[in-house]
Amino acid sequence: MKLRTTKYFIKEGTSNLRRNKVMSVASITSVIAALLVIGIFFIVVLNVDYAASALESQVEISVHLVNGLSEGIINAMSGEIEAIEGVKEVVFVSKDVALKNMKQKLGDKGYLLDGLESDNPLPDTFVVTLTNPQKASSVALALNSMSSIEKVSYGKDELEKLLKATYVLRMTSLLIITILLFISIFIISNTIKLTVFARRREIGIMKFIGATDWFVRGPFIVEGILLGVTGAVVSTALLGGGYLYTVNLIQKQMLGFLALSFMPFGSIITSLAFLLVFVGIVIGAIGSLLSVRRFIKV
């Protein structure tokens, strides 16, 4: 497409917007509302993913041993476990240390465990950390085949629950985002329909003096894209500000530990801006194409 044709499209498209000020503002507002909701879902999904992967990387396997193993056997086992592929580190926690740790965790209520020293119900444990969380099940399998081991556990259920919740959340967001996209396309297409209707005579004239369909559509597509992109920029700014504010608020309050699993602002704002501007362009273009369709057939 020639540069001056593009210039013509932009000039006409912007003048369409100005001519139709009230409707333009109204539809930008509606697009902002829709994109805000889309953006919120996007932020939530990103953060849940982020938290899930943080959790995944913390996967440890605890290996409970049968009672009364000698130090020699324990050392030998430790070596054997370290040799399993995917194991990064093996730490032995004796039953006495485990009891002490538990008492510490309970704090004031530690006295509840008094008297258990002579008959400690906690097992001796190896805490195994992994080079890669995806190796958890294969390492667990290898551990299970060893003798003198009572139980191997690695939070498999929790991990699966989290992954399942992420999946449900993703699907719900996808559904809601799709519905909102359709609504935004409808809003934009309605606004542009007004311009198209006001200029239907002009479209007819353009067509009979030999303008191609794309030449007629050009200015309306520019108009639609401008509506979409303006909405996208405003909603990105609002969401970015809102995100910073919310994260700060949570960090200042006693909820500080939650903030650890929030995505940093810098990485979220870039992907959000790209997503919303892209969505803005697409809904703007589709919306305008839909509204010109009927009048262009001359």
Next chain:
Amino acid sequence: MIELVKVNKTFDDGHKVLKNINIFIDKGEFVFLVGPSGSGKSTLIKLLLKEVEPTNGKIVIDGKNTTKLKRNDIPYLRRSMGVVFQDFRLLQDKTVYENVAFAMEIVEAQPRDIRKQVPIALSMVGLSKKSNLYPKQLSGGEQQRVSLARAMVNGPSILVADEPTGNLDPEMSRDIVKILYEFNQRGTTVLMATHDRDIVNAMKKRVIAIEDGVMVRDEKRGGYFDEA
């Protein structure tokens, strides 16, 4: 140049607007298409512009069978023809100059060609001095002259005029026909639908008459009526 072979057009409601039309117009001819309102003149023009499709039959323009034309090629067919209508169809928010230049912008002409051709077209219709006025500041005859300039600015080989004098008084009408005649003298094939009998009788050009969708007459140097 323009050829219609066994063309029929029946509207969706079953009304037969054109029945077995056969017309051959050669390069450089000046042809009047006459007939009462509702006789099918306008439909015939719409068929040439491919605004409507013939029910059957063949239409050849400039060597191309337009009945087989794809939708995307219609604009290029229209660029080979200049068109003028009874209601002028000018853009009210553009000046005379801009209205004519617009026809060149649409075909993505070079700006320097636009600056060169538009004044030439305006001087051909005698409106050089009014190029900065808006259509509503002009008389009907002047507006039609703007639309003639617009139709001719891209140098089409065919000019189709649908009742170009229908809204004009006799004096203005004569001006318009004079300009059409000048275009014809420069080699443009002109087809003018009209029911202005004075003009037709005065020009003594080829006349094709349509009544109730049927071609009733085709005379080399005819008048509005047989006896004229």
